[in-house]
Amino acid sequence: MEIQKDTWTTVIRPQSGWFDVNFAELWNYRDLIALFVRRDFVATYKQTILGPLWFLIQPLFTTVVFTVVFGNIARIPTDGLPPMLFYMAGTVAWNYFAACLNSTSNTFVANANIFGKVYFPRLTVPVSVVIVNLLTFTIQLSLFLGFFFYFSLRGTHLQPSLWILATPLLVVQMGILGLGMGLIVSSLTTKYRDLSFAVGFGTQLWMYATPIVYPMSQIPERWQWLYALNPMASIVETFRFAFLGAGSVNLQHLAISAGMTLLIFFAGIVLFSRIEKTFMDTI
Amino acid sequence: MGDTVLKVEHLGKEYRLGTISHGTLYRDLQSWSARLRGKEDPNSKISSAGGKVQNGTFTALDDVSFEVKQGDVLGIIGRNGAGKSTLLKIISRVTAPTRGEIKIRGRVASLLEVGTGFHPELTGRENIFLNGTILGMTKKEIHRKFDEIVDFAEVENFIDTPVKRYSSGMYVKLAFAVAAHLEPEILIIDEVLAVGDVKFQKKCLGKMRSIGNEGRTVLFVSHNMNAIEQLCSKAILLQNGHVALSTDRVRLAINKYLNNDLSNNESVWEHANETKNRFFNLTRMYLSNVQDEIIYDTISNNEVVFVNIEGEIKEYDNALQIGYALYNEDNQLVFWSLFNDAKEDDWPIVTPGKIRFYSLLPPRFLNEGSYKLELIAALYYREWINQPCVNSPYICFSIQGGLSDSPYWLVRRPGLLAPVLSWHTSNLD
Numbered sequence: 001m002e003i004q005k006d007t008w009t010t011v012i013r014p015q016s017g018w019f020d021v022n023f024a025e026l027w028n029y030r031d032l033i034a035l036f037v038r039r040d041f042v043a044t045y046k047q048t049i050l051g052p053l054w055f056l057i058q059p060l061f062t063t064v065v066f067t068v069v070f071g072n073i074a075r076i077p078t079d080g081l082p083p084m085l086f087y088m089a090g091t092v093a094w095n096y097f098a099a100c101l102n103s104t105s106n107t108f109v110a111n112a113n114i115f116g117k118v119y120f121p122r123l124t125v126p127v128s129v130v131i132v133n134l135l136t137f138t139i140q141l142s143l144f145l146g147f148f149f150y151f152s153l154r155g156t157h158l159q160p161s162l163w164i165l166a167t168p169l170l171v172v173q174m175g176i177l178g179l180g181m182g183l184i185v186s187s188l189t190t191k192y193r194d195l196s197f198a199v200g201f202g203t204q205l206w207m208y209a210t211p212i213v214y215p216m217s218q219i220p221e222r223w224q225w226l227y228a229l230n231p232m233a234s235i236v237e238t239f240r241f242a243f244l245g246a247g248s249v250n251l252q253h254l255a256i257s258a259g260m261t262l263l264i265f266f267a268g269i270v271l272f273s274r275i276e277k278t279f280m281d282t283i
Numbered sequence: 284m285g286d287t288v289l290k291v292e293h294l295g296k297e298y299r300l301g302t303i304s305h306g307t308l309y310r311d312l313q314s315w316s317a318r319l320r321g322k323e324d325p326n327s328k329i330s331s332a333g334g335k336v337q338n339g340t341f342t343a344l345d346d347v348s349f350e351v352k353q354g355d356v357l358g359i360i361g362r363n364g365a366g367k368s369t370l371l372k373i374i375s376r377v378t379a380p381t382r383g384e385i386k387i388r389g390r391v392a393s394l395l396e397v398g399t400g401f402h403p404e405l406t407g408r409e410n411i412f413l414n415g416t417i418l419g420m421t422k423k424e425i426h427r428k429f430d431e432i433v434d435f436a437e438v439e440n441f442i443d444t445p446v447k448r449y450s451s452g453m454y455v456k457l458a459f460a461v462a463a464h465l466e467p468e469i470l471i472i473d474e475v476l477a478v479g480d481v482k483f484q485k486k487c488l489g490k491m492r493s494i495g496n497e498g499r500t501v502l503f504v505s506h507n508m509n510a511i512e513q514l515c516s517k518a519i520l521l522q523n524g525h526v527a528l529s530t531d532r533v534r535l536a537i538n539k540y541l542n543n544d545l546s547n548n549e550s551v552w553e554h555a556n557e558t559k560n561r562f563f564n565l566t567r568m569y570l571s572n573v574q575d576e577i578i579y580d581t582i583s584n585n586e587v588v589f590v591n592i593e594g595e596i597k598e599y600d601n602a603l604q605i606g607y608a609l610y611n612e613d614n615q616l617v618f619w620s621l622f623n624d625a626k627e628d629d630w631p632i633v634t635p636g637k638i639r640f641y642s643l644l645p646p647r648f649l650n651e652g653s654y655k656l657e658l659i660a661a662l663y664y665r666e667w668i669n670q671p672c673v674n675s676p677y678i679c680f681s682i683q684g685g686l687s688d689s690p691y692w693l694v695r696r697p698g699l700l701a702p703v704l705s706w707h708t709s710n711l712d
Contacts, residue, residue, distance in 0.1 A: 012376060012385040032416040039413055043404040046445075114400050118393060118417055119376035277379035280372070281298055 021273045026121045036128035055139045063088040070213045079215040079246035089240045090212035096137040100178025103129045105185035122276040159245025177261045183268030187275040231257040288388045289351040295382035296344040343369040345524045356501040358515035365521040389468025403447035414461045428464045436460035473504045549679040561597040583685030585646045592640040599635045602663040608671040610655040650701035653681035
């Protein structure tokens, strides 16, 4: 009898404990993640006229608007960099994070229909969303690199630093941070629908609390510590420093940012795993 | 006998009603602060009493235990709300149980509703892969089965067309094809056979049977007792969240289920003090025999039965129509009958006050099976009082035996009705 007990492949029990995530199972469903990525990527642009061009138009227009409004009209300094490049670096990085946050934040509500019928690890959905956004980010990054080379060829003095090697890590961190925030929000929206209204608005406010349209050097010394608490601030600043060589890298801030990211991600996973089993009863 | 592949032990599921959350953060904070100050929660629901609802929880399943062995085709039957769907949802892990445990050996795939995760913009091919992986297959497995799936679904020519251009029939066929080729150890099927044309339904039934023969286990939920009887080797009957019967004799469970409709006080509808409108208020609806006795049991096809509708009319209106709609066990409408179907001179006299309408249900007319009889009450072309399928009270009864005096006609005949019509010959020589 004892031997037979061990051969059960699945045991379904009431929810117990506060951390109950099966990462091995998630790995077994990697094919599904790949297909979700493909579906989202293809389906989003299949019936649009400009197709994948939207990936480029979006950051390009944002950059132009920022350049006109914040550069030419408000005359916010850009650490001596060409405003175009300065804003685009910030926008491209920020877009990735914001997209991850926004599109994972409605995981439960948007997929209630399919979650209600079949079981598969629910985490596959937000994880695949983060990967889809990574593809978008790559396309937008190459746009940025295009401008980067254009400006260097025209003789603008740009100094990419060795930090460029760390940018993949920064991207991963942004993904994890976006995913973590998204998981928290999506778990809470199953209970509080009004939160979904706050997300779009909140990310916008967050963007202005991050050095996207202004350099970190504009922040008075005594407020710098506050920025250290915003994990995105040092990511964007480091990202910009890596490619353009202006601004600064603050190791201490980076460490705090990494810690914050892990904390948020962990909180997100815990909340998500608590909600995923029974949310069908509440939605 | 094969190994046990599914073991359900003391399973219970409760749904909390109303008090889970108020939906907005503001309300939750309000309730929370009220509790802190020891005041009454301003958002608490006025408690609803009765039935299985207690302390704001609703018990959908209570202490359900059973075992399924490999190769069994288990039929799960029960009335709506008996807990069938909840049970399947827990087994397919869509929601978690409140108590108890389920142990499973092998992969479980459910067809709670086919076509899950189909994306209209993707082609048939892409959707096969997407749907297959959602259901738990790996890419490799799907590659191996791909041709078989396309073949089964009969969509070869459209496989690279986005499924939004498919007809609904093609869509369902493709979806079922994917699910049917899953090869899970345990397959859960919930009423999927309601879709597709007859030919395709037959194909599906055949596929299900072969799945069973291959040594796979099937859990089958349906209101179609014919399909249950044909396909299942075992049956469990759920009643109010309990297992009322678990048996190898499927016929026994079906009979108990059908008869239960009657003993469940469903053969008579009675409600004394319901006064909602002034034109007609039903107080009692039942079947009676020639001696004017209420019928509670199964009726045979050759019995003379009257349908009785008793009620109160406060205000007479000459547009008033009273009658009933009759449905068979597949919920197919058999016919409507109203007291003013005949020409005006032959209508019964309707006066205000307490009144009984009664009408003969002809013998040798309905086939064997269980039926639902639903009240129709309306003001002609003006308003519904009791609209069938919407807000009508109903009673249930079943007919068994007595089909004919002919020695050739002993079992249920095909078709909705089983009338005995008179036949004659004339010599043409």
